[in-house]
Amino acid sequence: MNKSLALGLGLALLARDLTAQTKVLFEKESKYHYIRVDEENGTRTMRFRRKGREYDESRYDPSHPNVPVLSYTRLFFSSFLFRPDAKRVLMIGLGGGSVPRLIHHYMPDIQMDTVELDGAVLEAAEKHFNFKRDEKNTVRIGDGRVHVKIMLRRKVKYDIIMLDAFRGGYIPYHLTTREFFKQVKGLLSENGIVAANMRPDFKIYDYHKRTMAKVFPSLYTFGKTGNKICVGLSRRSNVHKNEMMQNAIKLQSRHQFEFRLPALIDDYQPRIDYETKGEIFTDDHAPVNILRGIPRE
């Protein structure tokens, strides 16, 4: 019985794999990851492999190039609900480059700068995710924290800073600490905001959010299931849902997004969804690798 069940399951999986027709478009063992771009049913996915598991980092649908496929890509746009007038945006962690590409596409006046550790990721994004660099959409290769420090020295300011430095499901620990958030805050213009991509399924989420809250007194969370985007404001303030909605409608009519920006309001989670008391990540102590293995209850 069990055998036939297993056989049936195996056949079903095989059939699914055959119909899915995965085509490997790009494959590279870089200094930091094993990177692959697969094409399934016309959709391209960038995957990093770590410890034998594949992690989807970015997805791109060539038939609808200007619509975000993964939910977190869309959720990153929630940062504009707080700063609809943003002129300069910094992103740490390129991936497939969907977020900077879409920002550049819909809001070409914005100076969009990205920092990416791995040159091979940029190569994959340019080859298969239709990512194009120009003077308004730049990429610098190097460690996120080192580049933040360099920009601080040059007194560069940004209105929005997006943090999305994942390396196969985990964040390098020196990009999670209070000291890092403080440096990021130093790069923000007056009333600048930070938006961080976080995975809510492990203990690291509580620590990460507590650390962020220590530096950014007002946090706003977006995302129902899966990854959450956590928006942090440098000053304590109360942004009401109505205000976000007005900004969303204004932006929607101004930039004609092919996805509905006001729908982001439905993803807003006003409830505090993390344990507010406890330790935070510091440069002296950030057990990221341990905490990302402990599931939250």
Place this chain on the structure above:
Amino acid sequence: MVFTCGWILMGMEMVGPRLMAPVFGSDIYAWGSIISTFMVALAVGYWMGGKVTRKWNTHWTLTVIGIATSICMLLLIVDVSYFVHESDATEVEEERPYIPVHRWVNDGLFDVWMDTFYKDADLLETPNMRWPTLFSSFILFFLPSALLGMASPVAIRLATMELERVGESAGHLYAISTAGSFFGVLVTSFHLIGPYRNHEIFVGFSATLTVAAVAFGFVYPMTQAAEPAVAPEHSETVTKEESPDE
């Protein structure tokens, strides 16, 4: 004592990159810098240690080396936030941040490096951070690891009573020291980094080394008096039992 020195040496090497990452990134060159620093320091330490045995052939030399190393390690984590301000601080805060010496050194080197070579460079260019990483790991770790390197020849000289047995005692002590290094790597990476803060690990290492050094200073003469011929081996086993309490 030799066991503890081996332990501390590798333990420090494991924590090293954690101190560098916040300033210079966590690239492979951080590891390369730390390891090469330790290798050069050991080479110098062995050589110096050999010289020292000609002048001060007493067991207290080992104690002094142990205590000096502990002081060097503690110096790395002293809070200097009274005197220096966080280079990237944006506002006055309610609580003073903890700025250890190693952060201050790293930040300083970073600034000097950037001012010297990348003052007017294009922001898009990725700066080469390898050399400042190497320099700062030299400044931070050269002295303590060279001191630990000195312990080996001093201990060999102490343990050698007859010329025919010098190979035997050297082999013996190398084995003990490397066994210590093995535990230093394993325990530090498996059980210390994570549960404990970086500065707590350093304080623990310093305390262990100081206790071992002082204990060795007092226990060694006793074992010598009791059984002069095999005494050095005994003294090793005595200190060996003391170290794992950390």
